[in-house]
Amino acid sequence: MSNRIILLAHGSSDKHWCQTFEKLAQPTLDAVSGSKIAYMELASPSLDDVIAEGASAGFTSFTIVPLFLAAGRHLRKDVPAMVRDLESTHNVEIQLAPPIGESPEIGNAIRDAVVSHLGTDTG
Amino acid sequence: MSNRIILLAHGSSDKHWCQTFEKLAQPTLDAVSGSKIAYMELASPSLDDVIAEGASAGFTSFTIVPLFLAAGRHLRKDVPAMVRDLESTHNVEIQLAPPIGESPEIGNAIRDAVVSHLGTDTG
Numbered sequence: 306m307s308n309r310i311i312l313l314a315h316g317s318s319d320k321h322w323c324q325t326f327e328k329l330a331q332p333t334l335d336a337v338s339g340s341k342i343a344y345m346e347l348a349s350p351s352l353d354d355v356i357a358e359g360a361s362a363g364f365t366s367f368t369i370v371p372l373f374l375a376a377g378r379h380l381r382k383d384v385p386a387m388v389r390d391l392e393s394t395h396n397v398e399i400q401l402a403p404p405i406g407e408s409p410e411i412g413n414a415i416r417d418a419v420v421s422h423l424g425t426d427t428g
Numbered sequence: 429m430s431n432r433i434i435l436l437a438h439g440s441s442d443k444h445w446c447q448t449f450e451k452l453a454q455p456t457l458d459a460v461s462g463s464k465i466a467y468m469e470l471a472s473p474s475l476d477d478v479i480a481e482g483a484s485a486g487f488t489s490f491t492i493v494p495l496f497l498a499a500g501r502h503l504r505k506d507v508p509a510m511v512r513d514l515e516s517t518h519n520v521e522i523q524l525a526p527p528i529g530e531s532p533e534i535g536n537a538i539r540d541a542v543v544s545h546l547g548t549d550t551g
Contacts, residue, residue, distance in 0.1 A: 310547045312538070314518045317500060329529055332539035337547055370546050372538070374495060375448035377440065405538055406452055408545035414537035415435070415495070415528055416455035422459055423493050423525045424433045 309339050309359045310368040315350060315379065316344030323348045325373060339364075345379065352387060353394075360395040367399045374406030387423070431489040432462050432482045436475060437486070437501065439467030446471050449495060462487075468502065475510060476517075483518040490522045497529030 314326040330342040331389070343355040350358075358368060369388065371380055380401075388399045403412060408419060430492040434492075435456060446467070453465040466478040473481075482490060492511065494503055503524075511522045528534060 308547075310542060312542075314497075317498075319500070322498045322500060325527070325529055329497060329535045329538060330440075332535045333542050336543055340542075340547075343484065355518075367481040368547060370538075370542055372497060373453060374437075374497060374524050375440075375445045377442070377445060403543060404448070405546075406448055408537075408541035410537040410544075411534065412452045412455045414531075414533040415452060415493075416459050418531035418533040419433060419435075419456050419460055419463075419493055419527060421533075423528075423531065424431075424463075424491060 307339070308368055309341065310337050311352070311355055311359075311367055312372050313339065313384070314342065314344045314348075314372045316346045317327050318347050329372060330357045338382060342427050343390050345384065353391060354422035356391045356395050356397065356399070360397050365397050368402055369399060371402040371404045374411070376404050378409075380404055393408045403423070430462070430487070431491055432487045433494050434478055434482075434490055435463065435465045435495050436492050436507070437465065437467050437471075437495045439469045439471035441470050452495060468507065473474070476514060479514045479518050479520065480521070482523060483520050484543065488520050488522050489527055492522060493525045494527045496527040497534070499527050499530075503527055 312330045334340050341355050343352040344351055388401055392399050397422055435453045457463050464475050464478050466475040496503055511524055515522050
């Protein structure tokens with residue numbers, strides 16, 4: 306069975322916050338077959354829900370792509386601990402990718418957004 | 429005098445965290461004349477430093493582009509309060525742009541990063 310991509314956001318009780326992440330995830334969900342979004346806390350689906358559902362569907366391997374600009378305490382400590390527990394609980398392999406902000410595509414997209422519609426003087 | 433773009437990151441005492449944001453900002457700093465990076469807290473230069481320096485250089489108008497994926501408490505409350513104080517203190521106009529994650533370029537860049545090098549199965 307192939308690998309499943311999970312885009313992991315922090316989560317919030319604020320629905321507008323989650324909607325922003327759903328919009329951020331949508332192009333990936335459209336382009337990458339089987340990919341899902343999940344939340345660390347405060348919103349659903351949880352990471353546990355998404356891994357459990359994937360394991361039930363036969364996936365034995367997952368790649369978590371954190372929708373964080375940089376690695377703070379959550380990505381250095383909390384998420385690796387969650388990953389170890391989930392691997393053990395669901396008998397799957399989980400690869401934790403670097404935070405999305407470490408991919409050069411994101412810095413270039415920030416530039417494009419600023420130049421095209423956020424800035425009023427692009428020098 | 430023209431408008432100055434300021435990319436605003438949260439800030440951290442962790443140097444690796446700040447380095448990630450400096451890399452994220454670099455394409456914009458290269459492309460947009462006079463643009464700067466600033467931090468809300470825990471790192472330098474502070475937003476106050478960057479506004480003060482710009483005001484001294486003759487800028488009377490600034491656009492702050494938050495390097496946040498979504499608007500949480502900081503962008504809904506803390507940053508608008510900082511902006512009001514800074515406008516009054518430095519006698520300048522400051523426009524607060526939406527968080528960078530609300531720009532469609534970012535969702536597309538997440539997709540491109542996942543498809544090109546973060547995912548192991550792109551369907």
